[in-house]
Amino acid sequence: MIKKGFLLGSIFALALGVLTGCSGNSQGAQKGQLSGTLTVVGSTAMQPLVDEAGKSFTTSNPGVQVNVQGGGSGAGLSAVMNDTADIGNSDVYAEEKEKVDSKQVVDHKVFVVGIAPIVNPGTGVDNVTHQQLIDIFTGKIKNWKELGGKDQAIVLVNRPASSGTRATFAKYGLLGNEEFRGEGGIEEESSGTVRKIVSETPGAIGYLAFSYIDDSVRALKVDNVEPTNENVYTNSWKIWAYEHMYTNQNEKNKQLEEAFIGYIKSDEIQNGLVKKLGYIPISEMKVERDVNGNIVK
Known part of the structure; x- marks a missing residue:
């Protein structure tokens, strides 16, 4: 005959095992x-x-x-x-x-990450139209004075062809424009280096994930829409991935x-x-x- 105490203990142990098993896929259960x-x-x-x-x-x-x-x-x-x-x-x-x-x-x-065009703060420009952004990166606009900024040549800072940031920017920022000067100007492997070069090079423009943007560069508005997370939520800002x-x-x-x-x-x-x-x-x-x-x- 099974003792009552032993039976209750077995039931408790079984229940505990079930609960432990149910949480086995959680990070807390995996710690250590x-x-x-x-x-x-x-x-x-x-x-x-x-x-x-x-x-x-x-x-x-x-x-x-x-x-x-x-x-x-x-x-x-x-x-x-x-x-x-x-x-x-x-x-x-x-x-x-x-x-x-x-x-x-x-x-x-x-x-999700938002991506924005960024410029050297000395360009004198903080807003462009979508078409103007395309014209900058396809070489049709070559000087910031054409956009109401300083008389300063535009210097493109690109990521290499393997970059997903570049692919996203080309697809949603430049609308897949085939004339995109992806090989033009300066080309850098990392987002951090792009930020550094744009911040230190007069007339420079590049593109970065929001997470890399700081006070050393200026993020451009496009068609008066600010590159913010809140605008990404609703697709008001369309350059995101x-x-x-x-x-x-x-x-x-x-x-x-x-x-x-x-x-x-x-x-x-x-x-x-x-x-x-x-x-x-x-x-x-x-x-x-x-x-x-x-x-x-």
Whole structure:
């Protein structure tokens, strides 16, 4: 005959086990239990946040090492497709990148970033029309005096072809204009270097994620619309992109990949670090955009 106390204890233990099992996928349950190395490569627009999230993730999981590298969205997508990185950070969909087989990778949208044209504060210009922005980057407008600014030659500062920030700016800022002088002017690998050059070069113009914009440069309004998160929410400011973390279909490092991406998507990071660093939680968006750039919601 089973004793009553033993029976009650068994029921309690079983219930506790069920509750523990139900929370097994949460970050809280995983803290301190993970180990290994995670290599994350790609978008420099995403890099400040992923760097910080990586540090806090390893604080909770001392057995984990998170290596975060830039290189641009194209580099991130190629690395994860070729299985030389666990996660590829990208400002664009895999389908938009040449030489990337989107069937080999899995998309995880993690947050949104706004992108704005930025100029050296000495240009004397703080607002342009959409057409004027296109004319600047296609070489039709060559001097700031043509826009009511200083008599100063316009110096283009571009990101390389692998950059998702550049692809987003060309698609939504320049409306995919084929005459975009992507190879013109100065070309720099990282967003931080673009900011430095624009801030120090008279007449310079470039483009940056909102998260990189500070008082050393001036963000231009376009058609009198300010580049703010609030305007991105409603698509009033149209130069924005989903930020993606791609994994390989093989998922050799599946446990760590899922845990880290889950951490990035958690309320703790979305309502904390994402907002703090100037990015936008997907939950804040009032619209939804598909891979072709169409608003579907």
